[in-house]
Amino acid sequence: MARSAVPAAAPDVAALRDRARIIRRHIVEMLHEAASGHPGGSLSAVEVVTALYFGGILRHDPENPEWPERDRFVLSKGHGVPVQYAALAMAGYFPVDELRTLRKIDSRLQGHPVLGTAPGIEASTGSLGQGLSIGLGMALAARLDDMDSRVFVLLGDGECQEGQVWEAAMAAGHHRPANLIAIVDYNKFQLDGAIEDIIGLEPLAAKWESMGWKTREIDGHDMQQVVDALEWSTQAGEPVCIIAHTVKGKGVSFMEGDNAYHGVAPSNEELPRALSELERGDPEEENARALGSADVLDRAEASIDASAESNGKGGGR
Amino acid sequence: MARSAVPAAAPDVAALRDRARIIRRHIVEMLHEAASGHPGGSLSAVEVVTALYFGGILRHDPENPEWPERDRFVLSKGHGVPVQYAALAMAGYFPVDELRTLRKIDSRLQGHPVLGTAPGIEASTGSLGQGLSIGLGMALAARLDDMDSRVFVLLGDGECQEGQVWEAAMAAGHHRPANLIAIVDYNKFQLDGAIEDIIGLEPLAAKWESMGWKTREIDGHDMQQVVDALEWSTQAGEPVCIIAHTVKGKGVSFMEGDNAYHGVAPSNEELPRALSELERGDPEEENARALGSADVLDRAEASIDASAESNGKGGGR
């Protein structure tokens, strides 16, 4: 995370997994404290965000958040911001304690990211569909200035239904900045239910490719795959989209794939359960889970089927 | 054009070509009279519109424009409306004489289509990108009512840069109405210049296919190909996109591929030249031109190259 142009050494994937676990703890704790917010889509993005901030990918400087030559991370799916706040706090942008102020009056930690409030936030989002355009603007600005800053934009899968995403994708496919990387958190759910029941996205890679992007599909919870894909993305020399297959609510068993937790914070009873699951940070065990990419996808599909039946819960806003 | 569910006989392609020629005459005359408007994109769409209205494709009834079971034609690229007005007048929706009122105060023939003014207009357009959503709404409404009305939506190629087009495309790919047909008037130019210089669309068919549409590419000036594709489209049983390769300004030599005529009406000097070219309606000769689909594409490319140099002209608004 230092201001080094090249990461010193290959990232320590086991250490990253441990950090991911701690970030998950911060997420459930801060959402419980706020008594509102979006656990599902925060938890599904943990590995991607952890790898970016702590895997030597993002060149940034917590001491100097406005360092002009930094890489940018734009969280287009703004409701997932707890994962970014956790990462920023752990990286030193602000005290970890401040996480408790999430969503409270006068806090710098707004419910959706706001540029100019918490240091490290690069764009105001929360109205879905806008981040890739902003990222494209940043990428082209860097190119104009001959800076090699890279811009990473994290999108939701439901968010990919917004037309503006495809405007930006098409425009980037035309201008071909070598420093723009989109990542889709493909957790198979949106607010009202399963993506495939509302507006399916498949074939998703073909959509991005038809817009002129190079794509790669990964298991978004396999830290090694995440790190590799991100490293590859910075070398591609053209716009790249990483489609990260993930599980909504990942890491908290009762939230995994239960879309009721899209926008409902853990209750007083749920918090200790969630935390105790995230305590068992047995690296071996986590390793085994993270490697099970086929398993992850199976589970996502199973949960899609399940949700088709039980749509009594969910939403919460 | 009668209220028959099945066209009586195979359309007479030679007669359609002649009608197309007359429609072109109406276009240049009405634009000259209005002294403003968009010749280029009106002329490129003539064969498609002629085939729809006069080739037994569109089931409609000029005596009863609101016949609930009619097929709908939505001109999403609203600035091309002169071609539709000409077709509607010739089909009997209103007197051909009324074409002279185009763009004048109190006229039913607004500069862009307005639902509720001229009979036969199905949607208000002119702000690009909206027609496919409207058409999808119509297609689903017909499906709800168990009507087999079909909806044809004509889009500009530049218009396909709008995100809303891809929202509607994705939504249609999901809902899969069997009665929705998109046609792209792929004339290779938008307002400020060549598509490929501003935001290229290739691979265009792949974009539509990735959204779940069946596609077919045709020479949009070859009347036989146009008629065949439209007939095929009504049988496809799923959303279909016809990509019609065309030449902007088609039929008026000095307008063909010269994007200065995107939005500039023919002058007093140009009108007779244009009309005399459209007079020579020698069917043999027209046939030969229309068949030259390779030639058409070559010409389009040549004109793109040309425009890259001479961007002094154009626009006009």
Place this chain on the structure above:
Amino acid sequence: MNHLYPGRTFGKATRDAYGEALRDLGRDHEEIVVLDADLAKSTKSATFGEAFPDRFFNVGIQEANLVGMAGGMASSGKVPFISSFAAFVILKGFDQLRMAVSYPKLNVKVIGSHGGISIGEDGASQQSVEDVALACALPDFVVCVPSDEHQMRAVVKAAFEHHGPVYIRSGRPKAPLVYDTTPEFAFGKAATLRDGSDLTIIANGLLVAAALIAAERLAEDGIEARVVDMACVKPLDEDAVRSAAEDTGAIVVAEEHLLHGGLGARVAQAVATSHPVPMEFVGLDDTYAESGDPAGLMEKYGLTWKEVDAAARRVLSRRTAGAAR
């Protein structure tokens, strides 16, 4: 939010009443179709969707397409009720509302839920503070901001009976009751909830209950305020505005909206063209709000009975000063 409305009973959120009223209408009217953009559980259009799945379309996160589809359905004879958060359906669908609904005067009802800042913790990106300004800029649209669940039911019924475009703002939190039962309601007609001769408070949405409380406090000091529920912002009840000006000589307008382009601006124009009197405005002054609990936000951004009360005293002292000159 109870402490902000001392002495008032709370009913349902207007969004809940909306969902129920819509489902009830749906029983008798096959032509009603409902569309939502991945917020059906929040806007409560899901209440209709569960009852009539065939006539319910969740179009995903595509507000522009949502509006366009509704236009196409309306021109084919359907009566679409479409919803999302106010901040999305009006702000991302504006040009589509213009072209596909307002300009052709089609029969589409637009419901923007989670209006205002009282939605709380989600913060500014989800809080609509400008939906009324935008909706009123759509010619031929009727625009309403109901104050409680009972009035919402009346507004939904009126919207269905009116042939043409209507915008209704609904709210997320439970709303203090203003009415005991479904009131009489017509577009362009305000409801006088309390009479008074010293000044008039015109309000809508949550500010109506705040206005009633303020009026009680003012009465304790011998100031008699008329309170008018102007749920229908467009068309405005110009007669009610004129009488307020003529009879009471001072007007306060209060709303959960930017000062720009909302109820206050429209009343100000009506007052200026009929019978000019001093006015004060309660609303948001060129600012978004932020994350926080609903009550805390309403207090921080000055949208409680206290600001209405203060505005009333301000406008009265201005009137007196004016008269003295």
Place this chain on the structure above:
Amino acid sequence: MNHLYPGRTFGKATRDAYGEALRDLGRDHEEIVVLDADLAKSTKSATFGEAFPDRFFNVGIQEANLVGMAGGMASSGKVPFISSFAAFVILKGFDQLRMAVSYPKLNVKVIGSHGGISIGEDGASQQSVEDVALACALPDFVVCVPSDEHQMRAVVKAAFEHHGPVYIRSGRPKAPLVYDTTPEFAFGKAATLRDGSDLTIIANGLLVAAALIAAERLAEDGIEARVVDMACVKPLDEDAVRSAAEDTGAIVVAEEHLLHGGLGARVAQAVATSHPVPMEFVGLDDTYAESGDPAGLMEKYGLTWKEVDAAARRVLSRRTAGAAR
């Protein structure tokens, strides 16, 4: 349109002046980037594009993406000037202007060309009658409607010198001259073009020249009208409004815009909170216009000096009636 402005000399269209002023600024300021959405030849941003192709981006027919990209560039230190027709950049880019520009208060300048109905034949879909209402609903935005080429140059300069979001409406037709040369100009400061004690006419855009003509006609009948060019709609020059009310006791506001949410509405609120006086408004009453020649449309929709003149006489007779009571 000459016959609508008897006795006035015409200058360039404000869009032409915009293109030139922008190109001139571009010479000295590397940080300026210009984006357009396939209307560069019409908005005249192409004038900059031809001079500085590296800093010019034609983003195609994508108004939402246009605004988002500008936000990203601004947060990276660029100063984007972005343009399209007012009807597209403001109406299709509204939510993006909110999230990517207004809310983070970024340094983006938005130029909506072809404002109003005087664009003529293209008809309602291209005529922006509501851009001011929407732009003023974006907190922290400065909003300007210049009246002629000279003032446009001053506004562009002020926009560049101001750090923050600015919206400028430009027009398609040649505009009657109001100034001889580039005037002094500051945001929030109106220009009094003519003094008078009987009433004040506040206007912007093409209506300023109309107001000057109306004032001359009124003077022939012994009515002395103050004429104020309120190019800057937001922030409003509240001192100028208050003085107008206090000094002249009657106000007419005239603009090429819906009556809702524009200059008139904002002046009405300022008058109501300072010094209430009778007012009349000239503008479009909840309607779009149509296709037609610009002059014919301005006449049909009541946006000429004649309606300003009539409104002035109306407001005066109301004031007299009021005084008599």
